[in-house]
Amino acid sequence: METCPQCAAGLVAPGGGPPWCPACEWNLGAYDERRVPELGWRGLDRRAHRLAYRLTTGPSRAGGHARWLLLGASVFLLAAIAGMVGLGAWIVYTTWLSFATVFGVLLLLLGYVLRPRLGRLDRDADRLEPASAPAFFALLRRVAEATGAPMPDVVMVDSRLNASASAVGLRRTKVLTVGLPLWAVLAPQERVALLGHELGHFVNGDVRRGPLTGVATRTLGELSLMLRPGAPSGGSLLMMAADVLARAVLRVAHTVTVAARVLLVWLSMRESQRAEYLADDLAARAAGTEAAASLLDLLARSETLGMYVRRDARAGLSPAAARASVAALRVADPVVRQRSIREEVSMFASHPPSGLRARRIARLSPAAPAVLLTDADDTAIDAELDRRYASARREIAIGG
Template sequence: MPWCADCEWNLDGYDPGRRAPEFGWAWVDRRTHRIATRLNRRQYAILVGRPLEPAGPGLAGMVTATAALLLVVGVLALAGLGCWLLFAYPFPNVAVVFGVALVGLAVSLRPRFGRLDADLEVLDPRRTPELHALVAEVAAAVGAPVPQVIGVDGSFNAYSTSVGLRRQRVLCLGLPLWGALDGAQRVALIGHELAHFVNGDVRRLLVTQPALTMLGNAADLFRPSPTGRPGGLLEMVGEALGRAVSWMLSRLLFGVHLLLVWTALRDSQRAEYLADELAARAAGSTGARDLLDVLLSGDSVTLVVRQASRGGQGPRQWRSEVARARAAAAGRMPLVRQLSVREHTSLFASHPPAGLRHRMLTARAPHEPTVTLDESRMARLDAELGRHFDRAARIVAWSG
């Protein structure tokens, strides 16, 4: 679907030929795309003219936290009522059945606080002192705490998260991405991920986790499941009524879950803009913008890394080939950024479109880098992860 590159006419149009359906009904997908586009542009217009500083959750985050508190209170009430029914009357009695059911329901709906990913290779600080020192240096530059766990995996990605009831901070660097980045882009990547520990991102806060998981779990719990063929008319009628009630309850819970997720993701997108700003303070605005372009060209960069890995080349050659590919594609990147504004717009998106993020960094006052990596330090970083890079290269080389 065409658009005007100068005035961006028709850029926000819904293009079903290049978008996977979200709800399955074209008119619903078109309407939600229009709503998401309007919200993205409004949020950008609000944030581009004001200082971006670390702060707590916004209005959407407060709504999410309030909903999470109410859900936890409701689960505790279920557990308390179930325990009371277990012991309120002499055994045996029918109240015990309801008590066990309520306690079981409360256990099923309890908040989940996450755990370390099974694919994460946790790095020993004694074996990777250079990487741990770099993370600590970038953390100081962005005003974020140092993660307790630093690890790597084989994905073209990176993430930071908090797991467990005590919210242990975790930083994961996907080696195919990490190896393809130059020094400024690596600093920007770490800065962006660490910024999520101080930018009020609702996806990483203990108080908001129940709102993002509990109702979804409840909808799954009540979703009707296939059963055996009933024996008689009464059983058929009873099963049909039970399935109808379960379906309606599941859809209701899932609908409220979607509303909470959409609300939380509005605040999450605000946090992404702030994370980009903090990354620019550590790596410089140019490094942060270049990182966004690499991520936006993820398929092409992955192909370059795969081809280099098949030739037995390591991260130094990955960076060289990626830099050459980016230079060849520099002329079309403004259009790619614009197209991302259309194709990456969704009510389910946790990140704003990369084109808007790049535009935000360009519109704001430029930053000079406060953390730099020279070639000797880059070589030491790569040497520390040598065996991990070898394993990642074997996986990447034959994964596509």
């Protein structure tokens, strides 16, 4: 077995990739060449990963300036787009039906492509109403009270292995989305922890979700996805030449938006990580430290969890049986936590790695839960969601 050059402990490499030292974490931040590149260029990707690892695991400095820089950058971006539209309209108006009008129209088109994205409610999403899910909403109110969070305006459920909190539209409607496949396998106190974390995002001044900065980061995010060059297409020589040219233009546009996004993300990273840790603290306050940590240990194995959940969905297991089947995945393991740190570190990750978060919560002084979800209430919630569980199971069973 290879040993660590720093402390002579045996190296580990579960799942392959460059080995690291479980004792002193030497080489844990090494770039795994099997990663799917996020920036399109391997070299850039390696650099971004190194930066993200340092920002994620390094000591947290007070980032007061970052907040203002981020706000400034967001205002600049939105003002530049508004200016582009204004200039385009002015050119079209003053040069109507001359050659120069084309430039005005182009500017207007570009402004349209770059228009700020406020986000909106998903019309197809399944909304949960207090009338049909009284036990769920009673729990939500108790968690909101314990964490000092406002109630969300809209609660939705979907079939992802995730949960999220966001603000959408001009009025910044607070939306809580709970992925049923995840919810189904959580133990009662882990459910409290999940709600505590998500509601926690409505409490703290979360910069990436703030009105101005949220719109700027969302706009750039959607834009870089839209501009991502696709696979080359075949066809005639002329088509292929046009394809190559279009892809080159797209690639440049994509790189520019990605670079702008990296800049915003970089400016906001410390702040948004602090927001995540605050949300974790609120989760621990509501659910107790033990359940908050076990939820994160479960998420640190999200790949295996996903496999189990799909398998159990195909077998049509009830939430209780599915919950029992993933029991072994919530056991705390330092190497699993480290592996999640290596795999989840990214400039574009919405959260710090689950393993890092689990470790942080586990190191807090143990605290009892403020909200206790009894087995009876937990069963009542499952009964309310029963029909929706079934359709979520069908969806992930076909989704493969």
